[in-house]
Amino acid sequence: MKEIRKTETFMKWLEHKMEKITKWDMAEALNTKEGIIACLEVAIAENNTKFLFETLGALARSKGMTQIAKELGVTREGLYKSLSLKGSPSFETVIKLFDILGLQLKLTPKAVAL
Numbered sequence: 001m002k003e004i005r006k007t008e009t010f011m012k013w014l015e016h017k018m019e020k021i022t023k024w025d026m027a028e029a030l031n032t033k034e035g036i037i038a039c040l041e042v043a044i045a046e047n048n049t050k051f052l053f054e055t056l057g058a059l060a061r062s063k064g065m066t067q068i069a070k071e072l073g074v075t076r077e078g079l080y081k082s083l084s085l086k087g088s089p090s091f092e093t094v095i096k097l098f099d100i101l102g103l104q105l106k107l108t109p110k111a112v113a114l
Contacts, residue, residue: 040103050085056094057083059101071100 036059043052060068060083069079072093082089089097098105 036101036103049088052094053083053087053089054085056089056097056101057087060097063101068097068100072096 036055039055040052043049043055057080060079065079066076069076072079074082074093081087082093095105
């Protein structure tokens with residue numbers, strides 16, 4: 001019986017704590033050029049296109065998805081879809097998005113492991 005009370009107490013405490021937790025949005029965290037570049041560099045270095053697209057989507061949301069979609073010549077819904085985890089934007093869209101966000105893609109030789 002004592003164990004049941006402990007479990008019930010814990011569950012009530014957990015429910016109370018969960019009410020205070022909100023969904024984290026990457027768009028809110030990408031508020032400096034350094035932070036933006038760091039996230040994009042990690043995604044590119046790890047060849048993680050899904051993370052790259054998700055980061056670009058967060059950047060677009062933070063700058064105003066409607067305006068960016070308009071500048072890209074696509075619908076807002078289409079941009080959301082292409083920059084989602086299931087999306088696959090064209091290379092042209094990614095390069096244009098970099099430009100709109102004030103970024104450019106710069107290539108360097110890959111470091112050779114010894």
